[in-house]
Amino acid sequence: MFSITAHPVNSKTLHSISKLLLCFTLLCTYTAIADDGAFMSKLAKALSPTPSGWSGSSFCDWKNVRCTTNRVTSINIASQSLTGTLPPDLNSLSQLTSLSLQGNALAGALPSLANLSMLQTVFLGGNNFTSIPNGCFQGLTSLQSLSMADSVNLAQWAIPAELTQSTNLVKLDLGNTNLIGTLPDVFDSLLSLQELRLSYNNLTGGLPKTFAGSGIQYLWLNNQKDGFGFSGTIEVLASMTHLSQVWFQKNLFTGAIPDLSNCTTLFDLQLRYNQLTGVVPPSLISLSSLQNVSLDNNMLQGPFPSFGKGVKVTLEGVNSFCRKDSGPCDSRVTTLLDIAKDFGYPVQLARSWIGNDPCNDWSFVVCGAGKIVTVNLAKQNLTGTISPAFANLTDLRNLYLNDNHLGGSIPGGLTNLAQLEVLDVTNNNLSGDAPKFPTKVKFSTTGNPLLGHSGGGGGSGTTPSSDSGDAPSGSPNAISSDFSLSPAWIAGIVVIAVFFVALVLLVFFVGHTKNWYGRLGKVKNLENEKKVLPIIEGECVIMPIHFLRQVTKNFSEENILGRGGFGVVYRGELEDGNKIAVKRMKCGSCKGTKELEAEIVVLRKVRHRHLVAFLGHCIENDERVLVYEYMPQGTLSQHLFSWRENDSTPLSWKQRVTIALDVARGVEYLHRLAQQSFIHRDLKPSNILLGDDMRAKVADFGLVKIIAPGGKDSVWTQVAGTLGYLEPEYAATGRVTRKVDVYAFGVVLMELISGRKALDNSLDEEMWHLVPWFRRIVNNMENILQVTDESLNLDDETMESICKVAELACHCTAPEPHKRPDMGHGVNVLVPLVEQWNPISTHQQEEGCDVIYEENYDMSISEIFSGR
Numbered sequence: 001m002f003s004i005t006a007h008p009v010n011s012k013t014l015h016s017i018s019k020l021l022l023c024f025t026l027l028c029t030y031t032a033i034a035d036d037g038a039f040m041s042k043l044a045k046a047l048s049p050t051p052s053g054w055s056g057s058s059f060c061d062w063k064n065v066r067c068t069t070n071r072v073t074s075i076n077i078a079s080q081s082l083t084g085t086l087p088p089d090l091n092s093l094s095q096l097t098s099l100s101l102q103g104n105a106l107a108g109a110l111p112s113l114a115n116l117s118m119l120q121t122v123f124l125g126g127n128n129f130t131s132i133p134n135g136c137f138q139g140l141t142s143l144q145s146l147s148m149a150d151s152v153n154l155a156q157w158a159i160p161a162e163l164t165q166s167t168n169l170v171k172l173d174l175g176n177t178n179l180i181g182t183l184p185d186v187f188d189s190l191l192s193l194q195e196l197r198l199s200y201n202n203l204t205g206g207l208p209k210t211f212a213g214s215g216i217q218y219l220w221l222n223n224q225k226d227g228f229g230f231s232g233t234i235e236v237l238a239s240m241t242h243l244s245q246v247w248f249q250k251n252l253f254t255g256a257i258p259d260l261s262n263c264t265t266l267f268d269l270q271l272r273y274n275q276l277t278g279v280v281p282p283s284l285i286s287l288s289s290l291q292n293v294s295l296d297n298n299m300l301q302g303p304f305p306s307f308g309k310g311v312k313v314t315l316e317g318v319n320s321f322c323r324k325d326s327g328p329c330d331s332r333v334t335t336l337l338d339i340a341k342d343f344g345y346p347v348q349l350a351r352s353w354i355g356n357d358p359c360n361d362w363s364f365v366v367c368g369a370g371k372i373v374t375v376n377l378a379k380q381n382l383t384g385t386i387s388p389a390f391a392n393l394t395d396l397r398n399l400y401l402n403d404n405h406l407g408g409s410i411p412g413g414l415t416n417l418a419q420l421e422v423l424d425v426t427n428n429n430l431s432g433d434a435p436k437f438p439t440k441v442k443f444s445t446t447g448n449p450l451l452g453h454s455g456g457g458g459g460s461g462t463t464p465s466s467d468s469g470d471a472p473s474g475s476p477n478a479i480s481s482d483f484s485l486s487p488a489w490i491a492g493i494v495v496i497a498v499f500f501v502a503l504v505l506l507v508f509f510v511g512h513t514k515n516w517y518g519r520l521g522k523v524k525n526l527e528n529e530k531k532v533l534p535i536i537e538g539e540c541v542i543m544p545i546h547f548l549r550q551v552t553k554n555f556s557e558e559n560i561l562g563r564g565g566f567g568v569v570y571r572g573e574l575e576d577g578n579k580i581a582v583k584r585m586k587c588g589s590c591k592g593t594k595e596l597e598a599e600i601v602v603l604r605k606v607r608h609r610h611l612v613a614f615l616g617h618c619i620e621n622d623e624r625v626l627v628y629e630y631m632p633q634g635t636l637s638q639h640l641f642s643w644r645e646n647d648s649t650p651l652s653w654k655q656r657v658t659i660a661l662d663v664a665r666g667v668e669y670l671h672r673l674a675q676q677s678f679i680h681r682d683l684k685p686s687n688i689l690l691g692d693d694m695r696a697k698v699a700d701f702g703l704v705k706i707i708a709p710g711g712k713d714s715v716w717t718q719v720a721g722t723l724g725y726l727e728p729e730y731a732a733t734g735r736v737t738r739k740v741d742v743y744a745f746g747v748v749l750m751e752l753i754s755g756r757k758a759l760d761n762s763l764d765e766e767m768w769h770l771v772p773w774f775r776r777i778v779n780n781m782e783n784i785l786q787v788t789d790e791s792l793n794l795d796d797e798t799m800e801s802i803c804k805v806a807e808l809a810c811h812c813t814a815p816e817p818h819k820r821p822d823m824g825h826g827v828n829v830l831v832p833l834v835e836q837w838n839p840i841s842t843h844q845q846e847e848g849c850d851v852i853y854e855e856n857y858d859m860s861i862s863e864i865f866s867g868r
Contacts, residue, residue, distance in 0.1 A: 035092050036070070036071055036072050036092070036093055036095075037059055038092075039072075039087060039089060039090070039092050039093060040059040040062075040065070040072065042089075043087055043090075046084045046085060046087055047077075047082045047083070047106075048082065048083050048084050049081075049082070051063070051080055051082065052080065059072070060072070064076040064077060066098075068095065071093075071094075071095040072093045072095065072096060073095050073097045073098070073118075074097060074098040074099075075093075075096070075099055075100065075101075076100040077100070077101060077104070078100045078101065078102045078103050078104070079103035079104065081104065082104040082105065082106060083104070083105045083106065083107065084106060084107070085107055085108035086101075086106060086108070086110070086111045088109070088111045088112070089111070090111035090113065091111070091113055091116050094115075094116065094118070095118055096116055096118065096119055097119060097120045097142075098120060098121045098122075099113075099119065099121070099124075100121075100123045101123065101124050101127065102125045102126050102127070103125070103127075104127050105127060106127040106129060107127070107129065107130065108129065108130060109129070109130060109132070109133060110124065110129045110131070110132050110133065110136060111133075112133050112135065112136045113136055113137060113140060114135050114136060114138040114139055115139040116139070116140060117139060117140070117142060119142060119143055120142050120143060120144045120145070121145045122143070122145065122147070123145075123147045124148045124151065125147050125148050125149035125150050125173070126149070126151070128153045129151050129153065129154055130153050130154060131154065131155050131157075132154065132157055132160075135162060136160065137162050137163050137165075137166070138162045138165070139165060140162075140163075140165065140166045141165055141166065141167070142166075143166040144169060144170045144171070144192075145169075145170060145171040145172075146163075146166075146169065146171070146172050146173070146174075147173040148173065148174055148177050149173045149174070149175040149176055149177070149197070150176045151178075152177075152178065152818050154177050154178045155178065156178050157177075157178065157179060158179065158180060158181040159181070159183065159184055159198075161184060163186075164186045164190065167189060167190065167192065168192050169190055170192050170193060170194050170195065171193075171194065172195065172196050172197070173195070173197040174197065174198055174201070175197045175198060175199040175200055175201070175220065176199065176200035176201065177201065178201065179198065179201035179202060179203055180202045180203065181203065181204070182204060182206075183198070183203060183208050183221075184208065185208035185209055185210050186208070186210060187208055187210040187211055188210040188214075190214070191214070191215060192215065193214065193215060194215055194216060194218065194242075195216070195217065196218070196220070196221075197218070197220040198221050199221065199222045199223050199247065200222075200223045200224070200225065200822075201225065201228075202224060202228040203221070203229075203230060204224075204228050204230065204231065205230065205231065205232075206230065206232030207230065207232065207234065207236050208236075209236065211236045211237075211239075211240055212236050213239055213241075214242070216240060216242060216243065217242050217244045217245070218245045219240070219243065219245070219247070220245075220247040221247065221248055221251065222247040222248055222249045222251070222270065222824075223249065223822070223824050223825075224251055229251040229252040230248070230251040230252065230253060231252040231253065232253065232254065233253065233254060233255035233258075233344075234248065234253050234255070234257070234258060234271075234276075235255065235258045237260060237263070238260060241262045241263055241264070243260075243263045243265065244265050244266060245266075245267065245268040245269075246266065246268070246269050246270065246271075247268075247270045248270060248271050248274065249270045249271065249272045249273050249274070249294065249824075250272070250273040250274075250673075250824060252274065253271070253274040253275065254274070254275045254276065254277065255278070255345060256276065256277060256278030256341070256344070256345050257271070257276060257278065257280060257281055257300075258281070259281055259284075260283060261283040261286075261287065263287070263289075264288075264289055265289055266289055267289050267290060267292065268291060268292045268293075269284075269290065269293045269294070270292070270293075270294045271293075271294060271295055272294040272296035272297055272298070272314065272317070273296065273298075273673060274297075274298050275298065275347055276295075276298040276299065276300060277298070277299045277301060277320075277345035277346070277347060277349075277350040278300065278301055278302070278337075278340070278341065278345035278350075279300070279301055279302030279303070279341075280300055280303075280305040284305075285305050285306065285307055286308075290307070291310065291311060292311070292312045292313075293312075293313045293314075294313070294314045294831070295314065295315050295319065296315060296317040296319075297316070297317030297318050297319070297673065298317075298318070298319055299318060299347065299350035300320060300321065300350075301319075301320045301322070301345070301350055301353065302322060302329060302333075303321065303322060303323065303326065303328060303329055304322075304323050304324065304325055304326050304327070305326075306326040314831075316609060320350055320353065320354040322356040323356055330356045330357065330358070332357075332358045332359075332372060332393075333353075333357075333358055335389050335392045335393060336358055336365070336372075338389035338392075339375075339387040339389045339390060340353070341387065342384050342385045342386065342387035342389075343383065343385075343406075344383060344384050346380065346382060348363070348380060351363075352364070359372070364376050364377050364380075366398075371395035372393050372395060372396060373395055373397045373398065373419075374398040374399075375390075375393070375396065375399050375400070376398070377400060377401055377404070378400040378401065378402045378403055378424070379402070379403040379404070380404060381404065381405065382401070382404040382405065382406055383404070383405045383406065384407070384408075385406060385407060385408035385409075386401060386409075386410055386411055386425070386430075387411070390411065390413075390414055391411065391414055391416055393417070394417065396417050396419060396420060397419050397420060397421045397422070398420075398421060398422040399414075399420070399422065399424070400422070400424045401423075401424065402425060402427055402428070402444070402447075403428075404427075405428065406425070406428040406429065407428070407430065407431065408430065409430065409431060409433070410430060410432070410434060411435075412435045414435060414437075415435050415437055415438075420441050421440065421441060421442065422441070422444075423441060423443050423444070424442075424444040425444065425445055425448065426444050426445060426446050427446070427448075428447065429448065429450070430445070430448040430451045431448075431450035431451060433452040434451055434452055541615060541627075542616060542617065543616045543618045543625070544618065545618050545620045545621075545623045548572065548582055548584075548625055548627070551572035551573060551574055552571070552582055555568075555570055555582075555584060556570075559571045559572070559573075561581060561634070562635070562686070567583050567585035568583075569581055569582065569583045569584075570582045570583075570584060571630065572627070579630035580615060580628070580629065580630050581627070581629065581630045581631065582626075582627055583627075583628065584624070584625050585624040585625070600614075600626070601706075602678060602701045603626075605674065605675060605676060606669070606670065606674050608665075608666055609697075610662045610663065610665045610669070610695075610696065610697050610698060611669065611697055611698050611699075612628050612629060612689055612697045612698065612699040613628060613629040614627075614628060615628060615629060631690060631691055631697065631699075632691060632692050633689075633691060633692060634689065634690060635687075635688065635689055636659060636685040636686075636690060636696065637684075637685035637686040639651050639690065640685055640752070640755060641685070641757055643791075650755070650791035650792070651694075651752075653792050653798050653802065654834075656752040656753075657752075657801060657805060657830060657833050658694070658695070658834050659688070659690070659694070659695075659696040659752065660748070660749055660805065660830055661830040661831065661834045662696035662697070663683070663688055663696055663698060663745065663748065664823055664826040664827045665827055666696075666697065667683065667698060667745060667823045668823035668824050668826070668827050670698075670741075671741065671822065671823050672822070672824065676706055677707035677738075678701075678704050678706055678707070679705045679706075679736055680701065680703070680704055680744075681703040681704060681740060681741070682700060682702070682722060682725075682744075683698070683725065683741050683745055683748065684722050684724075684725050684747075684748065684758070687699050687700040688748070707738075723758075723759055724747065724757070724758030724759035724769065724770065724771075725744040725747050725748075725758055726740075726744075727740045727743035727744070727817070728815075729817055737817065738822065738823070739820050741823070742812050742820045742822065742823060743812060743813055743817075743820065745826060746771075746808070746809045746810070746811070746812025746813035746820075747770065749806075749808060749809035750770050750771065750787075750806075750813075751770065752805070753787060753789065753802055753809065754770065754787045754788065755789030755790070755791060755792075756770055758770045771813050773787075774787050774809070774810075775810055775813065778806050781803055781806070784802060784806060787806070788802060801833045804829065804833060805829075808821075808826060808829045808830070811825075
């Protein structure tokens with residue numbers, strides 16, 4: 001064994017050891033200070049211009065640099081118009097706790113932050129960084145807040161797995177940073193997380209299961225870009241009981257809205273532009289904390305939801321409610337929706353099961369005398385279970401569910417269907433005992449290996465070999481091939497079928513004719529002209545020129561509504577008093593023919609409540625005419641700029657901001673939500689029309705450009721449009737992107753605020769062009785009154801709203817196109833200004849409007865004008 005002998009240490013030796021340790025400590029401290037100083041010197045040289053107050057040899061005395069015992073703990077150089085590339089050894093600042101670089105134009109690779117174990121807050125958004133090194137966020141064990149929003153130049157990257165080491169993370173904002181891939185299922189490691197913002201990226205896939213039980217309060221996954229989006233159900237929200245705000249708009253979510261009754265602090269739920277189906281749950285309607293809910297453009301079904309008075313709700317677009325007002329659905333509809341619920345409310349059912357009469361052309365359903373006699377859902381890729389609600393279809397004769405992926409058991413209540421003749425469930429995943437049906441029922445079950453065979457009835461039995469693969473799938477009236485029919489039966493069926501088809505065609509023709517003639521009314525004959533009526537050709541109505549002459553009094557001057565670059569618009573009045581708008585282009589050399597044909601192509605493809613409805617057209621000899629719905633209040637231009645001459649009252653601010661929202665929704669539809677993507681190219685007040693309710697619709701699609709599906713987001717073309725509204729880059733290069741319309745929309749917002757035209761050479765030269773004048777004045781928002789229309793009645797609430805719209809206008813007209821938002825952001829900003837018009841509490845304001853506005857563009861007003 002070894003022995004250790006302790007020797008006494010004299011005081012001189014101890015003194016020497018102490019001096020050595022002190023020297024070592026001082027040396028380490030000096031080295032660390034030298035390292036911090038070396039990096040700060042490199043950082044100052046790398047930035048242009050040198051940040052304000054960064055002078056002198058002591059970096060700890062530099063403005064917005066904080067130190068503790070000569071170690072850098074905080075750097076804040078946000079929003080100083082800085083350019084340059086950061087030195088790669090930033091993580092040598094080992095005591096750094098806060099880094100704020102947002103709102104500059106810093107480029108190149110982001111330096112690694114790895115192993116900065118004391119770093120708590122990082123703000124990097126609004127720069128031009130191009131890449132993120134591997135392991136950049138490794139070892140950030142103290143990190144609480146990471147924001148990189150609007151880093152639009154980043155190469156595609158995925159959410160880094162090492163962020164799971166940041167167990168103290170409270171806020172993660174990676175919106176508009178070119179993220180790709182799926183959302184990792186790691187949120188059980190991020191128990192402190194309260195805000196997760198991943199909007200405007202290229203993310204796909206479903207919601208992670210570890211969202212369940214998390215502490216997330218603000219969850220923003222909205223507006224994933226073209227061809228991308230989260231998918232699957234949103235069922236996990238039901239177990240996220242801390243939620244306050246959920247923004248899921250413009251994704252690919254399917255299935256039903258879950259029961260959110262346990263989310264007792266949820267005040268804002270944005271679900272528009274998804275593919276959600278099913279009934280709006282009563283638990284959502286009665287949720288006491290809810291203030292805003294947006295369900296537009298889904299495929300929701302069932303009763304029209306009636307929320308409380310305090311809830312701002314939007315339900316526009318393609319929803320499939322059984323009625324247009326509140327009240328119960330027809331009992332047959334209720335039963336079919338109960339059936340669809342157990343299938344998970346499939347999209348193919350929601351697309352067809354619209355209205356309150358399932359016998360009115362509902363797919364997969366066949367009726368006789370108003371009673372449902374056949375349901376054929378064969379080969380529809382259905383999942384879920386067979387609903388017991390089928391037993392409520394007491395007149396059901398044929399039920400085909402074969403060749404799906406259905407599980408569970410066959411409901412025993414189906415044996416009570418007295419009229420049932422065929423039940424085909426072959427080739428599913430059913431289990432349990434098979435019910436015993438009467439012998440008259442052809443009960444086919446083969447292809448379900450887990451299904452018991454104790455309950456086979458008569459007919460073919462439970463596992464007849466003849467029906468294993470021949471179940472009907474195409475026609476709802478199809479009958480299994482092993483049915484034996486006599487010639488007399490066949491002849492009778494043929495006669496009935498021919499009669500039925502003839503009857504359907506007759507009803508269809510009469511209905512369409514009545515629909516269009518009812519809309520267009522009757523017309524009086526001009527003298528010596530025979531009576532002429534519109535012709536229905538497919539989905540388009542062709543209107544003979546004689547008809548249009550009749551309704552416009554031979555295109556009389558008194559009926560002129562307006563004049564444009566390619567023609568004149570006339571008012572047309574039908575015999576019953578209804579009016580239409582008729583845009584006539586005299587061909588001559590056929591000027592305007594291209595524009596007319598382009599407009600017809602577009603208008604036949606788009607339908608939206610904020611786009612002027614296209615009724616028909618005429619191309620005869622040298623006549624080129626388009627017919628639209630009539631907008632009785634004329635153009636926005638008349639109400640903004642000519643209200644005195646017209647002896648009318650000026651638009652109120654509430655009317656103006658509502659018009660702005662209507663226009664934003666119409667253009668958002670054109671850009672992203674129609675079947676194809678369109679760029680308007682001529683957005684301006686004279687192309688914005690108003691109805692009697694002063695709601696706006698976008699008109700004049702003669703200059704529209706189509707973005708090919710799956711192609712680039714821009715096209716090159718000859719410059720066209722209106723001076724004052726033209727994006728500078730487009731005017732210079734001819735390159736058209738959606739930002740052309742965004743810029744023009746920003747100009748329209750400025751006109752709504754100021755009551756001034758985009759170009760007005762009657763003013764002093766420095767005020768001719770609205771955009772630079774407006775941006776220069778409101779660079780300091782305290783000057784907002786200088787650009788505000790004198791005709792507006794101003795109060796604190798109105799001024800707050802005007803300031804928000806002014807900021808949006810400046811974002812939309814930012815000098816650099818990539819700094820401009822898309823139209824979806826414009827909608828998000830304007831919705832709370834319109835729908836929360838009444839004064840709100842400070843608490844609501846902080847959690848509602850301000851949070852909504854900061855989603856994607858949170859720069860200060862001074863940053864906007866610098867073009868960063």
